[in-house]
Amino acid sequence: MTTVSEQRLATIFVEVADTLVGGFDLIEFMQMLADRVASLVEHATVGLLLADEKDRLRFMAASDETTSLLELLQLQWQDGPCLDAFRTAEPVVNADLSAAAPRWPRFAPYATAAGFRSVHAFPLRLRTDVIGAMGVFGTGAHLDAADAQIMQALADVAAIGLLQERTVHHNEVLTEQLQGALNNRIIIEQATGAVAQANNVSVDVAFELIRAYARRTRRRLSDVALRVATDVTILPVTRD
Numbered sequence: 426m427t428t429v430s431e432q433r434l435a436t437i438f439v440e441v442a443d444t445l446v447g448g449f450d451l452i453e454f455m456q457m458l459a460d461r462v463a464s465l466v467e468h469a470t471v472g473l474l475l476a477d478e479k480d481r482l483r484f485m486a487a488s489d490e491t492t493s494l495l496e497l498l499q500l501q502w503q504d505g506p507c508l509d510a511f512r513t514a515e516p517v518v519n520a521d522l523s524a525a526a527p528r529w530p531r532f533a534p535y536a537t538a539a540g541f542r543s544v545h546a547f548p549l550r551l552r553t554d555v556i557g558a559m560g561v562f563g564t565g566a567h568l569d570a571a572d573a574q575i576m577q578a579l580a581d582v583a584a585i586g587l588l589q590e591r592t593v594h595h596n597e598v599l600t601e602q603l604q605g606a607l608n609n610r611i612i613i614e615q616a617t618g619a620v621a622q623a624n625n626v627s628v629d630v631a632f633e634l635i636r637a638y639a640r641r642t643r644r645r646l647s648d649v650a651l652r653v654a655t656d657v658t659i660l661p662v663t664r665d
Contacts, residue, residue: 429465434575437461437465437579438579438582440457441458441582441583441586442586443586444586444589444590449590450645450646450647451485451606452485452606452609452610452613452646452647453636453639453645453646454587455473455475455485455486456486456646458471458473458486458559458579458583459486459487459559462488462559462576465575465576466572466576467565468563468565469561469562469564469565470488470491470492470561470562471487471488471492471560472484472486472488472493472495472496472507472559472560472562473485473486473487473496473549473557473558474496474499474507474557474558474559474560475549475556475557475606476555476556476557477607482500482507482508482557483500483607484496484497484500485606485610489629490629490632491539492560492562495539495541495560495562496560498531498532498535499532499560502531504529504530504531505532505546505560506529506532506544506560507546507558507560508558510546510547510559511548511557511558514548514553514555516545516546516547516548516573516576516577517544517545517547518568518573519543519567519568520543520544520545521542522537522541522542522544523537523542536562540564541562541563541564542564542565543562543567544561544562544563545560545561545563546558546560546561547559547561547577547579547580549584549587550581551581551584551585551588554584556584556588557584558580559576559579559580559583609650612647612650612651612654613632613635613646613650615650615654616635616649616650616657617631617635618631619654620634620653620657634660635650635660638660638661
C-alpha cells in the first residue's frame, strides 16, 4: 500500500468525504468505501458494519462475498476484530489469525481456514461517537504504521461524512437512515441471488451486474434491486 500515489489517495479521501449530494445512498456509499479500501491494500478484502439505534452492529457492505460472510459470522458469534474495534473505539492492527484463537475462539479458526493470515479492524468514529467498524482481511503482508494510520483516517473521514450528512440533510437521524438501508440490503441480497441463479454466475458477479446497471441508468442501487427482485428479466446481461 505504501506504493499508492498521493494523487490516488487524495482522490479516495475526496470520494469518502463527499456525502453532501442529492439522493445520497447509504448502501452505495458504504460499498464504494469497501471497494476503495480494498484497492489500496494488496491481497486484502474489506467489510463494513454500522450500528443501529440500539447500538448493535449490522452488516452494510463488503468487497466480496467471502468477506460478507466473515462479517455476518462475527455478528452471529459476537466474536471478532470488528466488534473489538467498535467496543473499544481503538483499531486492531496486524492481528495474526493463526495465533488469535484465544482472543477470537470462533472467528479466528474460521478466517484462517478461509485463507486469511491477518486481520485489521478500524472504528468509524468521531471523538467519542463510534458508529461502526471497518474490517480489513489480508492474505498477504501486514500493514506498516503509516498504512494503518491511513486506514484509520479513511474510517474517521467516513464517520464524519455520515454524521455530517445526517445533520445537514433535514436533520435525519442516522439510525433511521440505517434502518432503511438494512431493509434495502435485504432486497439487494434477494435480487443478487435471483440474478446469480438465472444467469448461472457467482454472487459477486451478479451484484456487480446490478450495480453497473444502476450506474448506467443513474438509478439508486436499491431501486434497481427492487425491480430485479420482482422481475429478473429487466436486467440486461452481457455474456462473453
